[in-house]
Amino acid sequence: MTVNTKQDRDFIKTADEAVDMYHAKKEELIPILMKVNQDLGYIPKPVMEHISSRLQVPQSHLYSVATFYHMFFTEQTGRHVIKFCESAPCHVAGGREVFDALQEDLGISPGGTSDDGKWTLMTTSCLGVCAVGPVMMVDDDIYGNLTPDQIPDILAKYE
Amino acid sequence: MKTKRSMVLVSNDPASQKKGASEVYNQFSKELAAFNLSDEISLTMVSDIHRDDIAPFVIVYPEAVIYGPVKPEDVHHLVEEHLYKGRIAVDLKAPTKQLTGPISWIADRKGTLPAEQRIVLERAGVIDPDSIEEYVIHDGYTALGKALTEMTPQQVINEIKESNLRGRGGAGFPTGSKWGFVASAQGDQKYVICNADESEPGTFKDRLILEGDPHSIIESMTIAAYAVDASEGYIYIRGEYSLAQTRLVNAIQQAKELGFLGENIFGTDFSFDIQIHAGAGAYICGEETALIESIEGKRGEPRPRPPYPTTNGLWNKPTLVNNVETLANIAPIIRNGAAWFNAYGNPSSAGTKVYTILGDVNVTGLIEVPMGITLREVISIYAKGMKNGAKLKLAQTGGSSGSIIPADLQDVPMDYDSFAKAGVTMGSGALLICSDKTCVVDLAKVLINFFRFESCGKCNPCRIGNQRAYQILTKISEGLGTEKDLADLGDISKWLYEMSNCGLGQTAGAPLKDVMSHFVNEVEAHINQKECPAGVCKMSGTMPAQK
Numbered sequence: 001m002t003v004n005t006k007q008d009r010d011f012i013k014t015a016d017e018a019v020d021m022y023h024a025k026k027e028e029l030i031p032i033l034m035k036v037n038q039d040l041g042y043i044p045k046p047v048m049e050h051i052s053s054r055l056q057v058p059q060s061h062l063y064s065v066a067t068f069y070h071m072f073f074t075e076q077t078g079r080h081v082i083k084f085c086e087s088a089p090c091h092v093a094g095g096r097e098v099f100d101a102l103q104e105d106l107g108i109s110p111g112g113t114s115d116d117g118k119w120t121l122m123t124t125s126c127l128g129v130c131a132v133g134p135v136m137m138v139d140d141d142i143y144g145n146l147t148p149d150q151i152p153d154i155l156a157k158y159e
Numbered sequence: 160m161k162t163k164r165s166m167v168l169v170s171n172d173p174a175s176q177k178k179g180a181s182e183v184y185n186q187f188s189k190e191l192a193a194f195n196l197s198d199e200i201s202l203t204m205v206s207d208i209h210r211d212d213i214a215p216f217v218i219v220y221p222e223a224v225i226y227g228p229v230k231p232e233d234v235h236h237l238v239e240e241h242l243y244k245g246r247i248a249v250d251l252k253a254p255t256k257q258l259t260g261p262i263s264w265i266a267d268r269k270g271t272l273p274a275e276q277r278i279v280l281e282r283a284g285v286i287d288p289d290s291i292e293e294y295v296i297h298d299g300y301t302a303l304g305k306a307l308t309e310m311t312p313q314q315v316i317n318e319i320k321e322s323n324l325r326g327r328g329g330a331g332f333p334t335g336s337k338w339g340f341v342a343s344a345q346g347d348q349k350y351v352i353c354n355a356d357e358s359e360p361g362t363f364k365d366r367l368i369l370e371g372d373p374h375s376i377i378e379s380m381t382i383a384a385y386a387v388d389a390s391e392g393y394i395y396i397r398g399e400y401s402l403a404q405t406r407l408v409n410a411i412q413q414a415k416e417l418g419f420l421g422e423n424i425f426g427t428d429f430s431f432d433i434q435i436h437a438g439a440g441a442y443i444c445g446e447e448t449a450l451i452e453s454i455e456g457k458r459g460e461p462r463p464r465p466p467y468p469t470t471n472g473l474w475n476k477p478t479l480v481n482n483v484e485t486l487a488n489i490a491p492i493i494r495n496g497a498a499w500f501n502a503y504g505n506p507s508s509a510g511t512k513v514y515t516i517l518g519d520v521n522v523t524g525l526i527e528v529p530m531g532i533t534l535r536e537v538i539s540i541y542a543k544g545m546k547n548g549a550k551l552k553l554a555q556t557g558g559s560s561g562s563i564i565p566a567d568l569q570d571v572p573m574d575y576d577s578f579a580k581a582g583v584t585m586g587s588g589a590l591l592i593c594s595d596k597t598c599v600v601d602l603a604k605v606l607i608n609f610f611r612f613e614s615c616g617k618c619n620p621c622r623i624g625n626q627r628a629y630q631i632l633t634k635i636s637e638g639l640g641t642e643k644d645l646a647d648l649g650d651i652s653k654w655l656y657e658m659s660n661c662g663l664g665q666t667a668g669a670p671l672k673d674v675m676s677h678f679v680n681e682v683e684a685h686i687n688q689k690e691c692p693a694g695v696c697k698m699s700g701t702m703p704a705q706k
Contacts, residue, residue, distance in 0.1 A: 026456055029457075030453065034439055065458055068459065069438075069439035069440050071439045072439060086605070086608065086609075088559065088605045089591050092518055092519070092591065092593055092597055092602070124440075126361065128357065128358070128366050131363070131515065131516075131517060131525070132523075140401075
């Protein structure tokens, strides 16, 4: 690929750091993608192309892995990612009402990103904190025992 | 919060009715009021226990004592002795050796009180998980020392076999046999993998074991490696479990510094090293062959089996994969012996089980109790009863692939064999307790939605079947269902089980099957009367969205 913009150069630098950290081993593909995803918030196409050539694995394989795992993003997300648990324990504890309130407050539906680029809303399977359901994660913060009226206060904490 | 200290169950089968069960019940009601115990003790009639020769009989929980035959004039003495003074009224106790049929398990109960007994969570919350010194002070690494210096690998395997430990990940496969397969498999290199990709909805027992006592897993994995002759180990941990990950990294580092891990452990020629591999969010990676694919850097798609990982696992080498809770039992068994372990639980299932209690109960959380206690006991003793005194409708065990257990099976002891006999499964240890405000169609929809989302897509029955089942359930929940939908759901459930490649697809149809066999009337009400008896589904009557 040809490297043009500063953003492209930054992407390549991040990709190289991740690949070097795991000694360019093919079997470490998932940790490498995890590192990139953490640093950039998603895995951009130029990064995938670069990792593909460094590890000598086909781009198709990389793409299939990157789209398989829920924690990887291949599109840019909002500044904050909300993951709402939709598994049964949270559902019976009143999760549905909370989720309705959340969608209304954000004005987006699952999988969507708000127009101002602030929020991405996702549903997720069990987060393993079921004793305090309903549960959601905003970035790395976990909120439990949610009720619909708490949603505005929680959202207001994020810039 | 409404909690009860004891429960009194009066038999209500035809034989008991004939012999005056109602009079006994009424007398109990009067006597409990006379002793001012009505608020502390619940009184119920149960009809699903058949035991004609001692009818009418009475079971008192939590001690699980059976009295019978009971006459109305015995009740005063029973209430005074057992419920007021707290002594078992021996003279009225039914002879245990005669117990047969569905309640014979009570005779097998070792010790009467099903108090919480901790083996795998013994140190959780007691020691500092970041301190290897505290672990060592609490007998840590003594089992590894014993195995390495006093036992041959075969002796270790035999001990595990004799302990009757069964895999705690959900399938209940005998652990000792699995170890034996890996030990006898041919290969220059073998691996031990700890499956810490806990993602069954409602299950978080492994997270708490790892966060509370990480060294116990390292010690047990090292014992396993010695037994099967492996030199490398992996802990495959859920990407979301960051605290557990941090603690494991620290624990591995400490164990290496003190010579419990690495080269020449305990000065022997046995060497073993452990690496941590974090998952990236995929439920299917809890399936052992998908997990192995994921460690190899691929999509987590299950392999066809056989061959099994015990001969062709990671990098095609013999591989032992055990769940966190299973491994946490290993060091205690080696330290105390198989006979000690067999003293817990009941004859069909030795040891303890960690359960996560959730749903419409007063206290949610984690308990470790002997195998074989009943759902009724869990709800009344540990969960302190149903929230707001609600009525139990069903319990869902073992996350999404567990069973939906109707209230009338709540006296079945929770062990592998009794559950198999009743046609239900224990799964991973989640107990989602639902009151009569829960709609089974809505619940099934949520459960199937989970599988629809988490299906890896490799094989058609699972990828298409779950999607189709979800569409049909959505239709029914909107009041648009037909009789044919009912038959289709039955077919999908059957085909999922028969034709899917891996455990995910095979168990995905279980909630459908359970709903059909225990709650079909409620589903039919949605279809025929366009009514949701629990009042949960909004019967809009418009066309469903095709998601």
